[in-house]
Amino acid sequence: xxxxxxxxxxxxxxxxxxxxxxxxxxxxxxxxxxxxxxxxxxxxxxxxxxxxxxxxxxxxxxxxxxxxxxxxxxxxxxxxxxxxxxxxxxxxxxxxxxxxxxxxxxxxxxxxxxxxxxxxxxxxxxxxxxxxxxxxxxxxxxxxxxxxxxxxxxxxxxxxxxxxxxxxxxxxxxxxxxxxxxxxxxxxxxxxxxxxxxxxxxxxxxxxxxxxxxxxxxxxxxxxxxxxxxxxxxxxxxxxxxxxxxxxxxxxxxxxxxxxxxxxxxxxxxxxxxxxxxxxxxxxxxxxxxxxxxxxxxxxxxxxxxxxxxxxxxxxxxxxxxxxxxxxxxxxxxxxxxxxxxxxxxxxxxxxxxxxxxxxxxxxxxxxxxxxxxxxxxxxxxxxxxxxxxxxxxxxxxxxxxxxxxxxxxxx
Ligand code: HEC
Ligand code: HEC
Numbered sequence: 001x002x003x004x005x006x007x008x009x010x011x012x013x014x015x016x017x018x019x020x021x022x023x024x025x026x027x028x029x030x031x032x033x034x035x036x037x038x039x040x041x042x043x044x045x046x047x048x049x050x051x052x053x054x055x056x057x058x059x060x061x062x063x064x065x066x067x068x069x070x071x072x073x074x075x076x077x078x079x080x081x082x083x084x085x086x087x088x089x090x091x092x093x094x095x096x097x098x099x100x101x102x103x104x105x106x107x108x109x110x111x112x113x114x115x116x117x118x119x120x121x122x123x124x125x126x127x128x129x130x131x132x133x134x135x136x137x138x139x140x141x142x143x144x145x146x147x148x149x150x151x152x153x154x155x156x157x158x159x160x161x162x163x164x165x166x167x168x169x170x171x172x173x174x175x176x177x178x179x180x181x182x183x184x185x186x187x188x189x190x191x192x193x194x195x196x197x198x199x200x201x202x203x204x205x206x207x208x209x210x211x212x213x214x215x216x217x218x219x220x221x222x223x224x225x226x227x228x229x230x231x232x233x234x235x236x237x238x239x240x241x242x243x244x245x246x247x248x249x250x251x252x253x254x255x256x257x258x259x260x261x262x263x264x265x266x267x268x269x270x271x272x273x274x275x276x277x278x279x280x281x282x283x284x285x286x287x288x289x290x291x292x293x294x295x296x297x298x299x300x301x302x303x304x305x306x307x308x309x310x311x312x313x314x315x316x317x318x319x320x321x322x323x324x325x326x327x328x329x330x331x332x333x334x335x336x337x338x339x340x341x342x343x344x345x346x347x348x349x350x351x352x353x354x355x356x357x358x359x360x361x362x363x364x365x366x367x368x369x370x371x372x373x374x375x376x377x378x379x380x381x382x383x384x385x386x387x388x389x390x391x392x393x394x395x396x397x398x399x400x401x402x403x404x405x406x407x408x409x410x411x412x
Contacts, residue, residue, distance in 0.1 A: 054233075055245040056214040057206040057315070060129035066144065066194045068201060075177045076199030079192055081390045084167045085151055087158035090114055093150065093196065096122045099388050102319030103203065108260060108327030109269060113158040119263075119272045119293070121327035126316045126386060129201040130246045136325040137295045138252065138310040143197035151192075154279065155272050161189045168192070173394035205316050208383035221380055228377025231370055236339065238374075240360050247314040247381065252296040253358040254307040256343025256350040259292035260326040292352045293325060307353035318382035332375045340364045340371065 062068055079085055083092035096110050096118070097103045103124045105111055110122035120136055128134060128143060140146035151157035151164070168174045168187035178187040181195065212220035221229065232238045241249050262269040277287045280298035296308040309325050323329045328345065329338060337346065342363035344350045351357055366374070400408070 051239050051241075051243040051249070054210065054214065054229075054239070054243065054247065056211045057127075057130070057204070057245045059206075060127075060201050060204055062201060063142065063144075066197060068198050069181065071177070072181045072195050072198045073202055075174075075181055076195035076197065078174075078177070078391050078394070079196050080199050082393055084171075084393070085157065085159060085164055085192060085196075087113060087160070087163075089167070091157055093125075093147070093157075094390065096156070097125050099386065099390075102126070102316065102321075103386070104320050106321065108322050108330075109262065112155040112272065116155045116272055117266070117268045118155050119269065119276050120325050121322060124316050124320045125200050126203050126205055127246070127313060129197075129204060131248070131250070131313070133250050133310050136309050136312075137299060138250070139299055143200050144193045147193040147196045147200075154275065164192070165189050167396075170396050170399060171394050172397050203386060205383045205386060208315065209380040211383075213380075222376065224373050224376040225380045226377075227370075228373035228375070228380075231366070231374050232377055235370070236364050236366065236374055237360065238339075241311040242314050248311040251311055252305065252308040253311060253360070254295070254309075254351055254353055254356045255361050256338075256354075256357050257307075257309075257324045257326065258328060258345050258349035259352060260328050263291065294353075295325070304356055306356050307351045308356060314378060315381045316383070318379050319385055332378055333371070336366070336371050336374055340366045 079093075080097075081092065081094045083090050083095060085092050086095075091113050096105045098105060103126050105122035108121060110118035110120065112118040123136065128146070132141060134140040134143070134146040135149075140149055149156075151159045152161075165187060168178070174187055175185075178184055178191060182188070182191045184191065209220045209225070232242075241251065241253060243249055260269075263273045264270070273290075274287070277290050281301075282290060282294070282298065286294065292307065294306050296305040296310075297303070299305075312324075317323075317332065321330055321332075323332070323335050329335045334346075338344065339361070340363065343357060343361040
């Protein structure tokens with residue numbers, strides 16, 4: 001029912017923008033919901049080139065100015081698990097990226113800084129080393145810049161650089177480790193992000209049934225998974241956006257994810273939702289009326305980008321439910337049903353921005369068996385769970401002994 005209701009709106013929006021074209025070709029394209037990715041796919045349909053095939057995952061790229069060393073990785077691991085990297089020393093990276101919850105947080109919205117709930121789903125840090133665009137709307141371009149935003153963001157770590165540096169300065173083990181790794185007398189916050197990133201670059205899962213299959217082991221996928229792969233690459237059309245080794249074209253699309261009802265029903269969620277509208281530079285009109293996450297729009301400020309998000313990578317999915325930027329789907333079954341309906345949930349809800357919804361998302365007509373095959377194939381991208389014991393936090397100690405302080409006093 002709802003599907004039919006939106007179809008004419010989309011056509012009308014496209015026609016309307018074509019009529020006002022001329023002054024702004026960019027706006028025309030985007031108003032019609034065609035992102036760079038949509039356009040590339042349209043071209044592919046016209047026979048120029050297809051989407052890149054799925055490929056085995058190679059080693060992650062290492063930035064030349066932040067080479068991996070065992071000491072740096074070990075330091076980064078300590079820092080990742082240390083809640084003193086954050087505001088009130090309770091909320092560090094691992095607080096919202098729990099190894100046992102897929103290195104994410106198993107609720108629709110992530111837990112937030114004390115007193116808040118986050119407004120987006122916590123993403124896994126596994127394989128983040130590969131993504132040139134990080135966060136749901138791609139607002140960070142490296143692990144280094146991502147870590148900084150995470151530790152300082154108001155509803156995430158909410159940390160102050162000075163305080164975090166001061167804490168590290170009063171922990172002898174950190175002073176010694178930073179000195180060894182970075183050569184500084186005192187830990188610099190900038191190096192904290194570098195060390196954490198080095199650790200994250202070790203959290204990769206390359207050894208999945210899909211990788212084994214793509215590397216030549218034809219027994220690595222079951223019959224069911226092979227049928228799922230054919231659907232993924234054919235009838236279900238997933239490959240159009242989820243492609244290449246990282247299973248994401250890193251483009252932005254509105255696939256029709258409906259708003260999370262908690263924004264209307266849960267006071268704390270509502271507060272963060274409003275706060276984020278303001279923090280992300282929403283227009284006044286948008287601030288007053290927004291009822292869902294505008295996604296990539298906050299960054300581009302282009303109305304054609306409302307409700308668009310980075311194509312989510314599909315590796316390690318088996319451990320990272322719930323799904324989507326706002327965690328509205330708790331199982332892969334729900335996700336596949338959503339795509340099968342052409343981007344509608346079981347109540348017929350879809351995006352509040354139908355005008356930007358990707359034309360690539362349409363009813364698929366999958367049978368129950370085909371849905372099961374597709375899910376089996378999605379599971380072949382996950383591999384073994386990566387689990388790790390949390391390291392002990394090195395203790396504080398005063399910078400100077402009483403005797404040293406007394407001597408300094410007397411020398412004055
Ligand atoms: C209060 C919870 C919270 C804390 C603390 C937190 N994160 Fe996150 N993390 C999230 C959420 C939620 C997202 C998605 C946010 C968004 O897209 O706006 C995210 C996204 C990420 C991503 C992006 C992954 C991808 O696929 O693009 C990485 C990497 C990451 N966090 C690492 C870290 C690191 C490193 C720290 C510590 C410095 C940290 N996080 C602290 C909740 C948290
Ligand atoms: C038009 C591009 C496009 C197509 C086609 C597409 N996806 Fe997606 N997919 C996305 C985007 C964008 C997201 C993130 C959306 C959001 O959070 O609002 C996503 C998210 C997902 C997620 C959630 C991942 C997570 O970590 O939460 C799964 C699972 C998924 N897609 C599977 C599929 C399957 C299966 C198909 C084929 C039936 C498919 N996708 C087709 C673009 C696409």
